[in-house]
Structures are given as structure tokens and as C-alpha cells.
Amino acid sequence: MKLASLIPCIALLAACGSDQYDDLHKFMAEVDKSVPRKIEPLPQATAYEPFAYDGVNLPDPFKPRALKLSEASRNTSELAPDPNRRREPLESYPLTSLRMVGTMQQKQATFALIGADNTIQRVTTGNYMGQNDGVIVGITETEVKLKEKVQDAGGDWSERISSVKLADSQEKK
Numbered sequence: 001m002k003l004a005s006l007i008p009c010i011a012l013l014a015a016c017g018s019d020q021y022d023d024l025h026k027f028m029a030e031v032d033k034s035v036p037r038k039i040e041p042l043p044q045a046t047a048y049e050p051f052a053y054d055g056v057n058l059p060d061p062f063k064p065r066a067l068k069l070s071e072a073s074r075n076t077s078e079l080a081p082d083p084n085r086r087r088e089p090l091e092s093y094p095l096t097s098l099r100m101v102g103t104m105q106q107k108q109a110t111f112a113l114i115g116a117d118n119t120i121q122r123v124t125t126g127n128y129m130g131q132n133d134g135v136i137v138g139i140t141e142t143e144v145k146l147k148e149k150v151q152d153a154g155g156d157w158s159e160r161i162s163s164v165k166l167a168d169s170q171e172k173k
Contacts, residue, residue, distance in 0.1 A: 079157035081133040081149050090114060090121055090129035095146070098129060099167040103141055112136075112144045114164065134162060142166045 059065060090098065093116050101120060102113045111122045114129065123129060123144070127136050134146035144164045151157050 079149055079159060080151075081157075088128045090116060090123065090127075091131065091133075093117075093130070095130040095132075095134065095162055095164060098164050100144055100164050101167055103139065110139050112139045114144070115167070129164075130162070132162075137161075 097116065099115045100112055101115045104111050104113065104122075109124060111124050114121045114123055123136055125136050125139060128134060129136065129144075130146060130148060132148040132150050134148040136144055137147050138145040143166060146162045146164070148160050148162050149157055150160060
């Protein structure tokens with residue numbers, strides 16, 4: 001009985017010992033020869049050079065500072081808005097959020113009806129609206145023209161013409 005179980009084990013060991021993987025062993029030997037053995041050294045690190053900050057006399061970039069007025073801005077200072085003027089209700093809205101919903105006339109005066117949020121305001125020539133000190137200079141049946149005062153990065157004031165057009169009937173729905 002022992003001999004009967006020993007014979008398959010010997011046959012199995014003989015099969016494993018055969019040279020059926022000889023081509024694999026040859027391939028591995030060739031690949032092993034083609035792999036370079038020497039590893040190149042790392043490049044030399046450059047020495048650290050500390051930076052001396054000489055900005056003690058420079059202005060602090062994190063503190064707000066007033067813009068210096070140039071000679072050109074002094075000439076445009078008459079365009080600067082009056083900071084003491086009483087603000088009107090439509091000046092708290094940007095022009096893009098305002099819409100003209102209609103016009104009306106009353107005793108030779110033409111008024112524009114301007115929608116802001118869920119309210120309607122009546123304005124006429126000389127009223128202010130928008131956040132750039134826009135004064136109304138003209139009202140037609142299709143638009144309200146404004147003259148706004150804007151300041152550029154250099155502190156210079158300039159005027160620009162803007163308008164709020166009549167809202168389509170589809171936009172009202």
C-alpha cells in the first residue's frame with residue numbers, strides 16, 4: 001500500500017524536474033544581462049542662498065493706502081460725485097438689476113416706471129439711479145438714458161452714458 005502511494009509521488013516529482021521551462025530560464029538570463037547594473041548618482045544639490053529682505057522702507061502691501069492724485073485727476077475732480085448728496089432709493093441697485101416697465105406723462109412731464117425687486121419707482125429727468133451716481137438725462141418710450149460717474153484705478157473720474165431699456169412683455173411673465 002505504501003509503495004502504491006509512493007509511485008505517483010515519484011512520477012509527479014519527475015514531471016516537475018523536467019526541463020519544460022528551459023526557454024523561460026534562457027529568456028530570464030538574457031534579460032538579466034541587458035539590465036544595466038550601475039545606477040547613476042544623483043545630481044549635486046545647489047547650496048541654499050538666503051535672501052535678505054530690504055523692504056523695511058517700502059510700504060506694507062497689506063495695509064490700505066490712499067491713492068495719490070495725479071495732475072490729470074485734479075482736473076477731473078469737478079466730475080467727482082458729491083459725497084454729501086442725499087441718496088435716492090434706486091441708487092442701492094446695480095443698473096443690471098433695474099428694468100424699465102413703462103412711461104407715463106403728467107402735465108407735460110414724462111416719467112419712467114422702473115422696477116426694482118418687487119416694487120415700481122417713478123423717476124424723471126434729474127433723478128439718480130444705479131450705483132455709479134447715474135443721473136437721468138433723458139427718457140423715451142423705450143429707454144432711460146443716464147450719465148454715470150466712474151473712477152478708474154488711477155483715481156481719475158470720468159463720465160459714461162448708460163441706459164435701461166424697456167422690458168419685453170415676455171420678461172414680465
